[in-house]
Amino acid sequence: MIYVRFSFFRSWYFYTRYFRVMGRCENCIIRQFNSLRAMGNEELKAVSESKTSRKIGKGEALFGEGEKLNGVYCVRSGISKLSKLSVNGKEQVVKFAGKGEVLGQRSVIVGESSNLSAVALSDMEVCFIPKEGIVNALHKNPNFTMEVLRHMAHDLKEADDVIVNMSQKTVKQRLAEAFLYLRNNFGEDKDGFLTLTLSREDMANVVGTATESAIRFISEFKRDGLIRSSGKRIGIVNEKKLRELATGF
Amino acid sequence: MIYVRFSFFRSWYFYTRYFRVMGRCENCIIRQFNSLRAMGNEELKAVSESKTSRKIGKGEALFGEGEKLNGVYCVRSGISKLSKLSVNGKEQVVKFAGKGEVLGQRSVIVGESSNLSAVALSDMEVCFIPKEGIVNALHKNPNFTMEVLRHMAHDLKEADDVIVNMSQKTVKQRLAEAFLYLRNNFGEDKDGFLTLTLSREDMANVVGTATESAIRFISEFKRDGLIRSSGKRIGIVNEKKLRELATGF
């Protein structure tokens, strides 16, 4: 008997460790940041019951390019990169997603497999929401659909901006912009370093350049007093100059 | 009396010439190609009554970057480029829109002014649909909203692909790809030339390079027998090789 209870306890522990039920969606603060806030009570209840929560370690993948998604991921904490691999093995980071963002929406909506891969850049807590709940709400709740549409419209505009930047700005300008973006979107810690710490390689893949080139410009920025660094961590020293550089004066 | 009738006739002629009522949306074939097909009868009737039709001459603008849009444009014929200007005056073409496509949707949905400008690359016939009809349908008809969402999801995926191409492919590769794209999407005429004829400058702005560079590669493609040209018109000669070039073998 004792053995049974012990075993039960162990499996319960295991369960909560790897598929933690973090509580009810209705009470989830994260929801306020994304389109799920437009869901009705009934829908939210259904989602809450079908969702599972997971922890993703730094470097682990949420899903890969070309993978068929059976639902979306709602980020509770941590940051993930969304990227695409080319034939020659080079990676391009298309977007970062942090707290409150929903990943995989696009694929679930059009019913295609994902065109991007999602990899955790820091330890993450995410909720997995099976697609049925989403698809159902999309067909029945115009407010929700509208909200999702608004988010997608926003993403599309951002993507257009990235295209223009890619074609019209130099690597140096894009790099400067990337640092400002990282600070605006993910903030900095108490020591004034960017919260999101990226490897030089990742940085290069955001900006769309060779790793060595990224490193060279980062060194140059340091020499010129635009940024400072401690290990991988990078701090913005002269925001004004960085901004001037990024916009081309 | 006769004078009155004559005058009436004249104004009617004027009206149909410049704001031609092309018929009822319910019967419009174009609708089959875009999200408007998901509209209900009532909604379609309202749209049909509020819409106006316009002709746009080659080179004229449908709307400019930063302009506040009071509705969307549905393309009946002709092709338009959607592009963005940078501070230094360089233009980047982000997308082409031909028959059946709806322009300005994104801006109307989020209620922002347009982030892109739309200029006719050939004479166009478009229907202008005031935003009220669209917004109304978006809030009341989940099917329509869903359809718009699907289109936007598709655009977003395409935009992501463009980002990756911009950062990972050479100008030559992107140019080869552009020719294939133009053939796939807008076809070729009876003589085997691409239907959509672009200036070298526009071509460069699609690919994201300097006009001279685009010209150089076009010359090279001609020398290598990949394409041929007659004036501005360009014909694809060796699709296989172009494709190999574009994908990097």
Place this chain on the structure above:
DNA sequence: ATCTTAAGCTGATAAATATCATTTTTTCAA
């Protein structure tokens, strides 16, 4: 038809960026 202007083309050169090779530093596991 011709004049004018814009577009297309080409060469020379400069600038930006990638690649390869090597060294230094950091990280992390034994």
Place this chain on the structure above:
DNA sequence: TTGAAAAAATGATATTTATCAGCTTAAGAT
């Protein structure tokens, strides 16, 4: 702590692309 492996940094060089200048051809207006 140390030693191996990964990441970062740097130099040398090659490649790609942009810029500038001049020249030719095509197109549109009078």
